[in-house]
Amino acid sequence: MFIGTRHAYFTPEEYLNIERISPVKHEYLQGQLVAMAGASKAHVIITGNLSALLVNHLRGTGCISYAVDMKVRLPALNLFYYSDLAVTCDQRDRASNEDFILHPKLIVEVLSDSTEAFDRGDKFSDYKTITEFEEYILIHQKQILVEQFQRKSNNLWVPQIYRAGDTIEFTSINFVCAIETLYENIEQLS
Known part of the structure; x- marks a missing residue:
């Protein structure tokens, strides 16, 4: 699974797998990946x-x-x-x-x-x-x-x-x- 492909929804497990190999960090907002800017x-x-x-x-x-x-997970809100x-x-x-x-x-x-x-x-x-x-x-x-x-x-x-x-x-x-x-x-x- 590649980040460049269009997906309407990622599960939390898919997000964690992507994040482990991605060179860019993403926050997870209810199924969507949001890339983070550099500091x-x-x-x-x-x-x-x-x-x-x-x-x-x-x-x-x-x-x-x-x-x-380190990510903070908020499972009730489906967020990382x-x-x-x-x-x-x-x-x-x-x-x-x-x-x-x-x-x-x-x-x-x-x-x-x-x-x-x-x-x-x-x-x-x-x-x-x-x-x-x-x-x-x-x-x-x-x-x-x-x-x-x-x-x-x-x-x-x-x-x-x-x-x-x-x-x-x-x-x-x-x-x-x-x-x-x-x-x-x-x-x-x-």
Whole structure:
């Protein structure tokens, strides 16, 4: 089966098989494959910086941080999304040999012009259906700015904004760092 052929619908299993061999990553939206754009240098640096910090922070906690290439599956909605970074502390995700997770407690997206509206809107709305999901982080790459959304109840998500000079705190995993650490090695931010 080739991605170039026209198919009205791919099953989740067909999608996973295609994704394992495809040089281009795709998200899965109810049977349709949507190709993902490449990332900017700033996007890659921010994701790498945060990933390095979280791997060290989570060591020995039973939680695992997945960066870039791990899919989050939402079976009830028939979706697979790639988050920029996700943390799961659920043993079911650790025990599974699948190339996706089902129970993230923290999800991070680094915003780009082409994905910002989707990351803020439909994607966040879909992620909210995950029972274990507690915290959503949006990191801007053109300025030092991080937006945090914390679940306080099923329908209440409390926002918090962090700017230059602030200390960020991801409460779902007890992580704290200076916001500038995320932007280390990026030149000319406004």
